[in-house]
Amino acid sequence: MQYSKYVHTFPVEDNVVALYHALLIRTVFVTNQESQQINLFFEKGTTNDHVTVEMINYLYTNYFVVNNDEEDSALYSKCMDMIAEPAISNAYIVVTENCNFNCKYCFISNAVQNVYPVKVMTKEVATNAVMLLQRTYEKQQHSYDKTITFYGGEPLLNFDIIKFFMDEVNRIKQEHYWPDDVKYALITNGSLLTKDILQSIKEYGIALSISYDVDKESHSQRIDKTGNDSYDVVKQKIALCNEMNVPFSLSITITDTLLRHRNTVLPEILKLSPLTIAFNLLIPNKETLQNDNYYEEATDFMLETFGQLRTIGMYEDRIMRKVHSFKENKMHLYDCCASGGNQYVIAPDGTIGICHGYLNNRKYFSAKVSDSEFDFREHPDYKYWKKRTPLLMPQCQDCECLSICGGGCPYAADYMYGSIYELDTRFCIHAKKVLTWLIKDLYHHITRKEQ
Numbered sequence: 001m002q003y004s005k006y007v008h009t010f011p012v013e014d015n016v017v018a019l020y021h022a023l024l025i026r027t028v029f030v031t032n033q034e035s036q037q038i039n040l041f042f043e044k045g046t047t048n049d050h051v052t053v054e055m056i057n058y059l060y061t062n063y064f065v066v067n068n069d070e071e072d073s074a075l076y077s078k079c080m081d082m083i084a085e086p087a088i089s090n091a092y093i094v095v096t097e098n099c100n101f102n103c104k105y106c107f108i109s110n111a112v113q114n115v116y117p118v119k120v121m122t123k124e125v126a127t128n129a130v131m132l133l134q135r136t137y138e139k140q141q142h143s144y145d146k147t148i149t150f151y152g153g154e155p156l157l158n159f160d161i162i163k164f165f166m167d168e169v170n171r172i173k174q175e176h177y178w179p180d181d182v183k184y185a186l187i188t189n190g191s192l193l194t195k196d197i198l199q200s201i202k203e204y205g206i207a208l209s210i211s212y213d214v215d216k217e218s219h220s221q222r223i224d225k226t227g228n229d230s231y232d233v234v235k236q237k238i239a240l241c242n243e244m245n246v247p248f249s250l251s252i253t254i255t256d257t258l259l260r261h262r263n264t265v266l267p268e269i270l271k272l273s274p275l276t277i278a279f280n281l282l283i284p285n286k287e288t289l290q291n292d293n294y295y296e297e298a299t300d301f302m303l304e305t306f307g308q309l310r311t312i313g314m315y316e317d318r319i320m321r322k323v324h325s326f327k328e329n330k331m332h333l334y335d336c337c338a339s340g341g342n343q344y345v346i347a348p349d350g351t352i353g354i355c356h357g358y359l360n361n362r363k364y365f366s367a368k369v370s371d372s373e374f375d376f377r378e379h380p381d382y383k384y385w386k387k388r389t390p391l392l393m394p395q396c397q398d399c400e401c402l403s404i405c406g407g408g409c410p411y412a413a414d415y416m417y418g419s420i421y422e423l424d425t426r427f428c429i430h431a432k433k434v435l436t437w438l439i440k441d442l443y444h445h446i447t448r449k450e451q
């Protein structure tokens with residue numbers, strides 16, 4: 001007998017180690033002494049100690065211990081059989097590629113290029129997009145999360161088309177199949193919000209996410225097109241949301257400046273009363289290539305904030321995805337909807353892509369919303385992205401984060417190393433730190449309960 005190749009050990013305190021099954025996301029805590037007994041059993045193949053026998057039986061039943069490598073392979077095949085076929089769970093509707101901001105860290109800022117002259121979505125494209133989504137949902141009527149996200153550039157520069165799109169959805173619902181559980185979201189820099197827009201957002205039931213970096217100096221990278229700081233304007237718009245009782249989430253980019261101000265960030269967030277928050281790690285672009293230290297520090301900050309916010313029942317989205325997977329022993333196959341080919345990005349000119357990061361060069365944008373025969377499941381780009389999960393990537397097979405990390409951002413991997421099938425190494429740093437934290441947190445939770 002031997003440990004499964006998926007078992008990794010993590011010291012959690014002086015005399016205790018965690019045995020963690022990377023494929024099944026299960027954890028068992030043993031003392032150093034117990035661990036030695038297990039190793040002795042592996043060496044000798046027998047033991048007189050009934051406690052060790054019971055422990056080995058338990059570990060065998062839960063796949064931590066196997067008789068041979070073939071048993072690991074059989075378990076892996078069983079898990080792979082459970083991977084569901086792709087389903088479009090997010091559709092970015094890029095209503096405009098124009099933006100009134102010039103954020104220094106924007107990874108898609110190059111999208112504003114003259115080679116793609118149609119920068120503003122028309123009613124015709126919006127109608128075709130609604131019809132495409134209708135056909136897509138009708139073909140995949142099983143239960144899964146579905147979101148339509150209005151995006152840009154700055155989407156509020158073309159708010160009329162968002163309203164038109166929503167009216168088209170309401171019209172098509174009367175005549176055709178349209179699932180009731182589709183969520184609608186809008187990601188905006190917030191600067192153009194008005195009372196009328198907020199009223200419409202409320203009426204259409206669109207979830208509002210505002211990109212806002214919370215403290216003045218951190219937010220100073222989010223300058224408008226004329227180079228002016230946008231902090232005060234956006235702060236006022238957030239106050240307007242609160243005044244009008246329009247719930248909103250904050251999308252906060254972690255920069256070096258934010259990390260320097262880490263102690264003041266949380267109280268500031270709480271003052272703004274967001275519904276939820278989501279932290280963004282910087283995605284590399286030619287202006288902002290980061291070193292590994294940044295990802296270490298940013299992850300520490302996210303975990304620290306997560307630990308504090310959960311005491312008041314608020315959960316940061318990115319860490320929460322992994323907590324959910326860890327708690328429910330549920331494989332987290334993809335960290336974004338593009339991975340696995342579960343996403344449409346509909347550009348203003350009606351081309352359909354997979355990831356908005358490629359709006360700048362239209363890589364993987366080779367279909368059109370006007371093509372009523374388009375079926376993403378048959379499209380070569382979607383087939384290519386389908387297997388982009390750590391579970392199917394050879395580089396990840398021996399990694400402790402195999403089932404929990406989701407593989408980070410394929411676009412970043414492509415940007416850094418030339419293929420979406422390379423590792424997003426900056427994300428690996430983040431994922432490994434989060435997993436170590438989760439295991440220790442679980443241990444502390446269990447031992448606190450037992451005390």
Ligand code: SF4
Pocket residue numbers: 335336337338339354355356357408409410411412
């Ligand atoms: S691949 Fe990266 S940039 Fe593209 S949707 Fe996923 S996380 Fe975003």
Ligand code: SF4
Pocket residue numbers: 390395396399400401402403405406407408423424427428429431432
């Ligand atoms: S992407 Fe990185 S962290 Fe995730 S499983 Fe692969 S090697 Fe591990």
